[in-house]
Amino acid sequence: MTLSPLRLRLLVASLLVVSFLGALDHTVVSTSLATIAGELGALEQLSWIMVGYTLSATVMLPVLGKLGDVIGPRRVFVASLVLFVAASLACGFAPSMGWLIAARVVQGVSSAGIQLMSQTIIARVTSPRERPRYMAIIGAAFPIAIVVGPVLGGLITDFWGWQWVFWINVPVGIVALTLALIAVPHLPGGAHPRFDVAGSVVFTLSLVALVLAVTWVGEETLLLSALVHFAVAAAGFVVFFVIEVRADAPIIPLHLLRNRTILACLGLSAIIGAGLFATTSYLPTYFQMAYRTSATVSGLVPIATVLGMLVANLLTGYLVSRSGRYRPYPIIGTALSAGGLLVMALLPPGAPLWVPMIVMAVVGMGTGGFMNLVFALVQSSAPASDLGAVTATTNLVRQVASTLGTAVVGGVLGFGVAALLPSTLDAATLTPKAVHAASPEVQDAVALIYHDVFSPIFLALAAVYALGIVAAVALPGGRLSDETPATVPDPQTQSV
Template sequence: MRPTHRPLTTVALALCLFMAALEMTVVSTAMPTVVSELGGLESYAWVFTSYMLSSTITVPIFGKLADLYGRKPVLLFGIVLFLIGSIASGLSTSMSMLIAFRTLQGLGAGAMQPVSLTIIGDIYTLEQRAKVQGAFSGVWGLAGLVGPLTGGLIVKYLTWHWVFFINVPVGLAALGLLLGFFHEQVQRKPQKLDFAGAALLSGGVVALLFGVQSLGRNLLALPVAAVLLIAFVLVERKVAEPVIPPSLFKIPAIAISSAAGALFSAAMFGATTYVPLYVQGVLGGSATLAGGMITPMIVGWPLASLVAGRLLLKTGFRPLIVGGLGLTVLGTGLMALFLNPHSSILVPELAMALFGIGLGFTATALLIAVQTSVGWELRGVATASHMFFRTIGGALGVGLMGGVLVSHLLKDPRVPVSAANELLGPEHGRGLPADVLQTLSGALGTGLSINFWIICAATIAAFAAGLFFPKSKREPGTSLPTTDVAAPH
């Protein structure tokens, strides 16, 4: 078998994560314009939650498949699916089509993100991994710089459809590099996939998201979610190859990382979804300015992650986790307390910068802690489980906040929600009657302000969970097992 070319494989993995990061910043920048063209502000959150929902459901499934059949085929399948979803999203002519194809795109992301991070854990030792993970966070920083500017220029000079098409050349490059330079040796054994567990998990997560987003209007969804998720736990305790092994959560580092990851992801996705909407819909900023509000977070994240990678082997995990989560509380607290219709644009910029720096310290330490808690045979599912809780936290958080926003927009029956679409257009609703414009602006501002308090509460809860992270420091490994992957060039 040919050996793996580690540098070029690393480039391919970086391209996979770059697509995911660019997708977040570019789509957030373009969404207000999409709504003004396609309509459907009441479905605004679903463009994001459909993507996160489909990736959430499939993350642990793809992680398990990567442990059973190898990382490479699963990752290649995910990239192809992501590209198909991207092209189809760019060709959408209605909000319903966009939501459907974003769901398809999320299915591909459910394989790309956890398997890429798992391969990093396979081909690098802990000492190397701490530095590489920090460098990989630089990919997010680059996307944070390029994304808002690119999205604003695309919306201004082309059409919003092209924010999805830009994934295609990046994805094709990643596919080519992985096919040519990543090789692994996997000892495949006959295994039975846990189809019952996967079905129960999928149904439970879907019902839970519907229940959270409906805010009491759908009373049946939450009980159904509870029944399905309880059944999922019972099934996982009995099957030989569970989708998410319950034994993982007997490890304190994994259990606490899952809880903290879900909470800070709810805050992160909430901020990246609704801060641009606030800037454009309430403060009257341009699409480029709105998308640029994400940049301080995504630039602060990799800078802090680079520092975290160097400090990790000296300080251990806990100081970085607790300190980082403390910074996220400061950032979101600033957002909740001082962001209002009369705020300076510096308020969201400073808040998002503090938030991103805190996430950089926290996310790096949590991920490496999870990966070093298990061996190769469980690293895929452990990484995927961690990503599962992060994505489900983000999906539920954005869904809850979407429900809050829609409930405020529907509060006054005299004003149709469709009128709010004009509020996000290039004229910022100047064609609407004064009383309608005032009512919509007030409802949008109030709903988003409540969402900022929800974001702050999520980071406070994550900080509280981080205080329970074990104080013991795991010793770094000195080498990789020879069965992990073929030796790199």
């Protein structure tokens, strides 16, 4: 479908507002968690405010993607936005932690629908060559939310109360819904009238089991449960594969994996999840311990990383849309990130803080160079009937890789620090505040331990990005087409 320039700009603005709202909801809650747990009196269930949201958003991606192909992305998008506003209202009125977690699960599902359908709608109304620029604009919502969210959440919690962290979504969501109803065109579905119910159920249960297993494997008391869930997940994915091979309209079209572009982009998406998202989660802890910074100052390095990602994301989207050539950017990006993480591994103890800030900004720029480009490429290589499914699969690979990567890095960090700490210090009660109050000798010892534990982690993540160079080189060359989706021939058997 071809839109007028004015209608397209209004659509992009609408999708950007909605995408920012969904991305912000995940980050704005983090600074209010302690307050919420204290007022609701359920500290032991605190982690499920975030885990429930992330888990539900991840497992529903393939289902929502295929649903958009069947009934049309506009219907799924509008329904997700309405559900998101209602769930936000319910979160603020939560009288107990159980109520809040249930509402957060609904929020996660609806947020996944918002983000996924935003990407799918853009794919349906733009040409492959235009797509990287608009994907970059919409994708900018995520890094901006990472920077703004925690600060905004803290301010709202301090001055208005934690309920407004959720209620603020209601007026903004209503405005966004009004914009969406005006701007988002009616896009037909009906690609596959039969929905893969069996595949959806088995995949959802298997992925839930896998994410729970990864979440629990680092806790000694839950190790047996984690192993059982790993076994359930493995058996479930085998059954899922059998179902998908026989299904008329599978939620994850396995035949698309024969496309070289799609396969390479899925590899790049996994590397972003495992390589960057897993790193940024633990950077504040590293700098508080190894560089002895305050919590506020420790956030400067992740912010530098995100800003580098944001700049490169927008620049790459503009350049690819202008020239049509896309292959150099993932190659340069993965090489930059691999080199930056290698430098992080080799940095000596006691280096000035501005040095890792610059290095991690380079890592962010490298990743930003292809983080949203991969969506434009997979969409340009899939038939129109599978746009939602292939976009969902790309998101899913990134989410699962991020979950697994974060769990592995956290496990290595916990084990490594506990093994190297002297017997006079307890890893379970070691906090930055306690270290900063200790003697200079203890501070030096802890700083060196964290440096020695993180160095091989950075080195391993550099190797992950080095594998990404291979995936980027595997992308076929050429230019993105200027033809709109309505006139482009079915690309199922073509490369970009």
